[in-house]
Amino acid sequence: MAAPALKTLLLLGFCQFWLHGADAICGYESCNKEKPGMLNVHLVAHTHNDPGWLVTVDQYYYRQVQFILDTVIKELEDDPNKRFTYVEMAFFTRWWKQQDKAMKDRVRGLVNQGRLEFTLGGWVMNDEAATHYSAIIDQHKLGFEFLRHNFGLCGRTKIGWQIDPFGHSREQASLTAQFGFDGLFFGRLDSQDKEKRQKTQTMEMVWQGSPQNLGSSSDLFTGVLPNGYDYPSGFHFDVWNIYQQNNNQRFIHDDPSLQDYNVDEMVDKFIVAMKEYQSWYGTNHVIATMGSDFNYVDAHLNLKNIDKLIRHVNARQKSGSKINLLYSTPSCYLKSVHDDNKNWTTKSDDFFPYANRPHTYWSGYFTSRPGQKRYTRQLNGFLQSAKQLATLGHVDNSKGGLDNIQKLAASVALGQHHDAVTGTEKQVVAYDYIQRMSKGWAAAQETVNEAYSNLMSKGKERSVHQVFCDYRNVSLCSVTQLAKNFEVTMFNPLTRAVTYTARVPVDGDQYNVLKEDGHTMVHSDLFTVMAAPSGIRPKGRKPAARELVFNALLPPLGYATYFVRAETLLRWRPNPRNERDERTIRGKYVEVDFDSNGYVRRLTNLVTNVSVPLTQNLFYYKAYAGNNTRPEFQSSGAYIFRPRDNTPVKIKITKWEGIVKGSAVQEARQRFSDWASQVVRVYKDKPYVEFEWTVGPIPAEGGGKEIITRYNIPGWGNKGVFHTDSNGREILQRQLNYRPTWQAKIDEPVAGNYFPVDSHINIKSGDSKYQLTVLVDRAEGGSSLNDGDVELMLHRRLLVDDYFGVGQALNEPGLDGKGLIVRGSHYVLLDTVENAARQFRPLAQEIFLSGQPSFSESQLAPQEYVQKVNTKYSGLLERLPEQVHLLTLEQFLVDGPVASPGGTTPYLVRFEHIYEAKEDARLSVPVTFDIEHLFEGLFFVDATELVLGANAALTDIHRLQWNKRDSSHATPTQMPTALNGRKVTLKPMQIVTLQVNFEVL
Template sequence: MALHRVISLLVLQSFMVCVLSFPSMEQDPTCGYESCNKEKPGMINVHLVPHTHDDVGWIITIDQYYYKQVQWILDGVIAELKADPSKRFIYVEQAFFTRWYDEQDEDTRNVVKMLVNQGRLEFILGGWSMNDEAATHYSAIIDNHKIGFEFLRQTFGECARPRIGWQIDPFGHSREQASIFAQFGFDGLFFGRLDYQDKEQRELNKTMEFVWEGSPNNLGSKANLFTGVLPDFYNPPNGFCFDISCFSFNPMIKDNPKLHDYNVNEMVDKFIKEVNKQAKAYRTNHLIMTMGSDFNYVQAHMFFKEMDKLIKYVNARQSKGSNINLLYSTPSCYVKKLNDDNRQWPTKQDDFFPYADRPHTFWTGYFTSRPALKFFSRNVNSYFQSVKQMAALAGAARNETIQKELHHLGAVVGVSEHHDAITGTSKQAVAFDYAQRLSEGITSGKVAIQSYYDLFMPLNGPTAPEQIICDNLNSSICSVTESGSQRFQVTLYNPLARPVQYATRVPVSDKAYTVSTPYGPIQSDIFPVSEETKALIPTSSQKANNELVFTASVPAVGYMSYYVETASNNDFASREAKFSDDTVLQGKYVSVKFDSDGRMTSMSSLASNAEVPLQQNFLYYPAHGGSCVSDSNQQPSGAYIFRPANNSHVKVDMTKWEGIYKGKIVQEARQKFGDWASQVVRVYQDKPYVEVEWTIGPISIDDGIGKEVVTRYSIPNFGNNGVFYTDSNGREILERKLNYRPTWKLNQTEPVAGNFFPVNALIGIKSNKSDLQFTVLTDRSHGGSSLNDGDVEIMLHRRLLKDDCKGVGEPLNETAYGRGLIVRGKHYLLLNKISQAARQYRPLAQEVFLRPQITFSNAQLSRDQYFNKYKSNNTGLFAQFPANLHVLTLEAVPGKPVVPSPQGTVPYLLRLEHFYEKGEDASLSKPVTFDLKKLLYGYGIGGVHELALGANILASDVHRLSWKTENGKPEEQMKPLRFRGTMVTMQPMEILTLQVDIFSS
């Protein structure tokens, strides 16, 4: 029975919080660490790890990779593993493996299950894709892995649960990723790419393996993760790739002494040399060697046969005094041996950004590359969070159609987080494929949205009006509202656990409208659509000349519906914004001033009783136009690499001041800069921020020069002294310093590109003169920096004419409608006392990401008929959440839950998050204690079980390996949160993952 029926029929008589321990599903006891091949004590044991790195799209699409390579890889590998119990193989990308597994017959599936249960086929990482770490939001990282974990758990059970992170190809690594992996219950993480200077130092100091403290100031040791840097990125040692792709340039082991090309001794000598070289950089007598690379093992028999020879002949040298022993292994077996070594390990607290692989070659361009795709991916991720909630609240746990569509939407989001997707580093044709998949994902979510409204909205009738999604609101296009219809409805769903006041903008054709709730009309404004907006999609049949603006009051985890109709000029009709010669935008909380030429001059915050001189400019860095040669001085800018020519910039002068329009709800100033940049600066009457809507493009390349476009906000004499702050995947805030790395001495070769860092949600500076913090929040990931005192600089768009020689093979030159791509986005500017900043930027960052999902309908009913037939609002919560608590996840659990649900109940997944850090705010950074009974009041609860963050195992069943560290801090096991009755206390930055069993009747 649907949840709203439960609410109406059940009276909660008792609330049981039962964290139960059920026996694990039946499994072969040889999986896991017990399945590892035996080493030889006293020798250098070299763990050969057969693997393939399969990008879910890059040079060709995910489908093309599957049919051309991946299916043959898995066919061949399974046959080799079946034939020889000593062989091992790891597989990572579940987007591919699930597809292959679905195509197999029952006999093959049984073979795979046997191999998994015996530890011979091991799933590492377990995500749908190997996600990027610079441009991804933490919610998408969690979901990307959860969907892969769920397939593995449902299909194979405990023996398939991943225990190791495997981020071998992303171009830099975030601290939040390590924290998330630790909370999944992982025992270790391996990656391949780190700055060449950092790697050189680590090899010298033997710190290639360490304990990464993923949340040193908040979660402590439960976010610590043993981490290893792989010696050769993720490739075999030079000369020892044995796949068909290496056949033309790598020798095979020719072991027939009767043949002229016999080379066993030569190959063994060369391999032993590689082993001894690697041993100098690592601390133990265990070494890991990745035997595989991009799409290797298309000819699995060839690769394994050559490795068999290598093992045989290298190990044969032991009879002549060699101390090197080779064995087939996996990353988890290697980690276990390091843990058994029982030594102390160095630690690290910062992250691995930015990444450079040689002088003048900083991989900081991809922080911004393809900004439209970055926004689309972020937007669909936000949409996914809302749709999951709506499906859960609509009782869709057992609706197979909805579950299938939700899985498709989740898979689409997972693919889009891949390190060649959201990064913008694929070929253009593949980027189009990613965008098409995201669009199809939106379509998949519509069935859940309609199901939700069909359940909650009707008062008198079986269904709700058809809910229509307008995909081009960013361009002021919506067929429902701009078609001249005299009446339509706007409905907003809010996924946050608190009510929001959302400034809603709707494209319309007329100038006078009435916006109503059941309680009467509300205030609204009419603004003219700008010429820049009309030019965004020149081939469209855009009919809107105006935008209707009103403030929607949307309840927590619920919806609000508004009725809009054309109106005569009466007291309740929308007010047309007035053009003004004034040079001030003024709201209750903030104001912005401009000079007589329209240039921004200052920003004031009433709450902080502060005013600062604030300038804003568009600049571009001419891109370096080098070539693909070995000399790094010739490194060009491209999809991956940001390298400005001569580290100089060009200012884009403002060419037109289009004045100020003042409405009752919002005031806005319009500016134009040259032929390809413009912006609208807005101050809302009741908002504490300044909204800056920027539009860039088509970037001119008529001069033959590629351009990297940035916006720069400047507060002269602010006094941040080269220190600025950026978020890590939307969660914890990290301090950045110009030309500085916390763990090694930087020889800075690129003073601009080498100081850019990922900005997922915000970038800010703090003054040491005035106790003020200036923060810019973003609607997508960018690259950003503070290159001069008082500056916040954010790269917005890139159009380049050279490939950067990193594999994509074409320039980053996006076009649409026969011209350079135009991109539009928003920034949100905050000015606060430092001690008060977090209580504004933390909730605002959530509102920017989890915006209400807007749908439209055109029920041809009068206003009274509409509200008599349909319920105007609903909330899924029955108590006010604490101000520092966030509902990160609410979704139905398909298939078998982790813990069997009591009869008559349906399992739901609920994640609650304390979203402040320690010390950020005097009150909101404190631990939060709440009563689950009150938060879930109205639902019949059959049990509550705490899970690990990945929702694939009970928290009480997670037993991670413990590590000794050189800093002497004791390593603690991840412990479940302790329930006292129904009371739970959460510390800053903690995420509580629950399986909640709800009675269905």
């Protein structure tokens, strides 16, 4: 070992010793001891702190969270027996920054002794229905990094704690296992499912997160908490109880000389409750959560009552009681259950949709606030590109470039919170989330400009400043509208070349487009912008009259600059013509026919000669407006989807605006009403049809409206069977009115059959030969309610609150106060089942990581620009297998989890296999590739395989193993290694996380 590397290791070792202290006994060794032969009740003192919901994240912090942490720390220091669990790093990091060194050392001492335990450890407790898997990984990594740098090994979390999200995805379980966690606890599941599990003592199970791909390494012990995440009924000891004046919740009065003495009553009641808990779980250990939303503002009041409860319940042991109470944590409870060596049932599906009572399906939030959902997804995609560009452009932190990316990462992470991306927050809080992401986006744009400057510059010449047009999707961009001559630079974050169709807002009527060489002409078209309601754009901003459309070939992991010039001397192609009598749009791969009224009537795949009578229409459900006093009066709201009638109302086309044919794209324009329109596009070289819909402002009538689109193939024969993705990765089969693990009674035939769609939904023909796939650009709710149907919800406007805490109807005002207008796209593929995955998997990546365009106005002639600026660049030196996706490429901000040799910089690199086993005959196989000579300007030194959360070496993670009833022995849960020296081998759906140490050339 070289001397600098040895010095680094010694320094790292000293830092770890300082972080832990000589007497560090965190983890399972720090648990309070149980009493053998008794029912041991693990009291988990915790607080659930939403980073925004009814008020903003800042307001919650200043009103409550800072006082929670202040008072909890004091109580823990006063009594070594006490334990406390904290979760949300978005809040804890704020509090930590305000503490002095002495306080930080005191907190480290509590963590090192296992008295303050961090559970989950993510930036937020993310939603599981509307989140993309890359965002789930990133938001956890952000929290894990904070804990690693400040608390070392004792800050490494072991337990997933998804106590409040409104349903749970299988991919979340798989990712949690890949984080190296030993278990997961959550609070919400369908009331029918919970009732069955209580009766059969299956509230705890082994959840198989990826049974067909990752196997037992993705198994995760999962427990349903007995009372959501709240106190046992009648034992809410928080100060909030005083303000609520809730007579059902009482404090313990243990002075027998006083009138309100109630010890015997309280002890009896608690023992009865714990025996009931035991009847649901069937072991000698039960968990009782002692906390709720923003509890422990006055930790002394809370914990003093818990002390009394422990003392008086345990005193009964002298009289023969077999109940023992102890302060505990989720990990300590988990370890006790594990040590019983019990055989557990398994589950391999998910927990969607969730209904907490009859007529109350939480499937509305799959679509709520669709604009916010799109913005969150869009910025997540930009974040991945920004991290890649900062790496390839050798951006360091001397100008705060990496800090800027952290700002965007933190705002996008906040956006994954289960009251953010879900759309279940108050309107003012939604504005706050958007503002934070906007500021993060602006900061990251500065770093992207710095990266471009380094990559584009030739010699001493500096590149031209790039401008990012935030409103390009509504035909607004000041640079391209005002300048006659400008450049378009597009970055491709994928590791394969892609053809990106640029759509640029312009006001001129004659342009030429040149490739990156500055002289080769590119076919381009000028399309007239279809009229849209004025409220779709900011006040005072005039939309472009036209869109300039052209195809750009982008290199892998790189960019290309195209020149747009309003010059009449160059060869000019005539603009597309509007053809009202034409009824067909056609490309190289696909054709769409329309009937005489303008409705879609047939879709044809020109390559495989598959042709079906496809129809597509917009509809709306009338929302049920009840008073919420009983289940049958449940309203549709931000959380809940409940249509008044199960048959939606068709929105008829009021105007057929004809077909426009260009060289790159052909499109048909439909107007359904003054608040709903659509453009159907077929691209010359793309295998899909794009349906771009614009909906809003939805008329405010009755209880509100919920707008859907339906694609239908008559006689398709799927018979209620369809498939949806899980957070954009693995695919789950769905079936109408059916749940795989319990006999469901579906009392809402529409809402009870809606499932989250993050990436795509598909139906297969009855003979299993063909597949119709619809991909989405944001999370939406969807189903297949009738034979041949694919139904997706686009937008919702509701006038009655559903009474689950928000206290506000989902009635977004939009830019002009008249109602929100939303624009989005679906991408429809028709192909053989054999070819389907090969089509939609790459397309899903292109939708999420689309070419990131920016614009400049250089005033240089193209040939002069080419001489001074690098107009084309690829950061990939060797081609990766087509099954492999570069999921992450970024520099560690400070250091990596393992020591780096001197002179190197640690980078976080993730690769993933994007196909499932047996999904594609050619591509669903293991692949091996070399990572030594992969990235331009980065010289490979060495690599270490990490756990998915990038906070530890994979070899340092040893997960607990669990016995399954359907297996004769405990199956291994260790994640398989993928790295062998400088080569990586990936199996289907496997992600490898690496710390790669590079010398920057």
